[in-house]
Every structure is written in C-alpha cells, then in structure tokens.
Amino acid sequence: MLEVPCVCVHVSHQRPQHICQHISKNRAPYMPRRIKPGKPILVPLDLFRPTQMAVGMRAVAAKREKIESRTDKPRKMMRYLEKRPIPAVLGPNNEIYIIDHHHLSLALWQSDIPDAFVDIIEDLSHVSPSRFWNRMAADGRIHPFNSSGQSVQAAQLPTHVRELASDPYRDLAWSVREAGGFAKTTTPYSEFRWAAYFRRHIAPSTVRRDFDLAHDQAMWLARSRSAVRLPGFKGEH
Secondary structure (H helix, E strand, O other): OOOOOOOOOOOOOOOOOOHHHHHHHHOOOOOHHHOOOOOOEEEEHHHEEOOEOEEOHHHHHHHHHHHHOOOOOHHHHHHHHHOOOEEEEEOHHHOEEEOOOHHHHHHHHHOOOOEEEEEEEEEOOOOOHHHHHHHHHHOOOOEOEOOOOOEOOHHHOOOOHHHOEEOHHHHHHHHHHHOOOOOOOOOOOHHHHHHHHHHHHOOHHHHHHOHHHHHHHHHHHHOOHHHOOOOOOOOOO
C-alpha cells in the first residue's frame, strides 16, 4: 500500500484549520494495482496525468476563488470534492490519466488542496503504451494541441497539472459559454473546439490587449452561420 503524505493548506495565515487533516480521515487507501472502475476514490493530485496541454487561466482563477471560500470549512470542502469526481483512465504502469476537469485540478493544486476524488471509468493498465494512446485518441480522450493550437505528440503532454500552460483562447471560449453564447455539452473537449474557432477569427493581439473586445467579437461569432456545426450552438443572429 502506498503511504500518502498530508499536505496542509496555507491559503490564509488566519485560518487555523488544516483541510488535509479532515481529508486524511476520509482518504481511501490508495493501492495502484487494485484500482478498478467503480466508486470514486480520493487520491493525491500529484498522481494526476493530464491529457491536454493548456487551460484558460481566468477559468482556473474563478474555480480557485470558489475553492478558497471553502478552505476553512473542512466538511464543506469535502462535499465540494465529493460532488466533483474527476473522470480518469488507468493507463500503463497504473498511471492515472484525467480526461476532464483539468481546470478544477489545477485550481485545487494552486489552492494547496492535496487530493481530489477520481472516478476511474476504464482500466487500460494492461495494454502497451502505443495501444493505450491509440485507444485514447480513437475514443476522443486526449487533446494533443499546445497553447498555440498546434498539434503535439502524446509524449509531449504534461506529466503534472502544474505544468498546464495558459491558452487565452480557451479563456475566451469559457467566457462566451458563461455569458450564454453557446450551451455546455457533454461532447469531449467541446470548449477547445470553440477556442480553435475563435483562434481562426480573432487576432491574438486583440485577445491579449483587449479581452473585453475579443469577448464581444466572440459572442457575435458564436451565433454566426460559420459556428453552426460546433457543439452547443444556439442559433444564428
């Protein structure tokens, strides 16, 4: 059995309680060779392997704000984590590859929350690395594109959530969805498809220098005919 060290929360020097003390009491034993699909299990964030290269840092900051409002309330924090299990696939060498909630994972790590609940949806630990990545790609469970939208090899994916890069177009997609420009869907990596769409139509200098203007342009684009095939499209102007 792998012993997992407790990492305390230091979000504020005025908070005497340590979330990790509460989490430790609720953490299920983490035994890599025995994890199977089923009930979510609480495991260290340091064991998460991302399946994408970048995130929107504005979206991460928004999630971090919600997290840090709960860090002095251990039971409330635990309920927050329990309601948000992170889907993952168990890969070669029993690595845990998260296939969603990368923003939440990074926000938790930035907030010094040591663990999160993981829902293993499939065990592919028995296949070779090449077969694993082929299967993940065929199932649409990886997004091998860097923060500039360029394709990369699976070997270039980050090995820890702290290594996720910032993609301002992913933030643009998040802000448009939050404003009702398109609907949230269960389509894997749907917001990255919107980010790629906005990348083709809005100049990087606009997104970098005037995010509000880029947001307004993206809101208009989200309802244009050229976006009709994107997941969550709501209709034309």
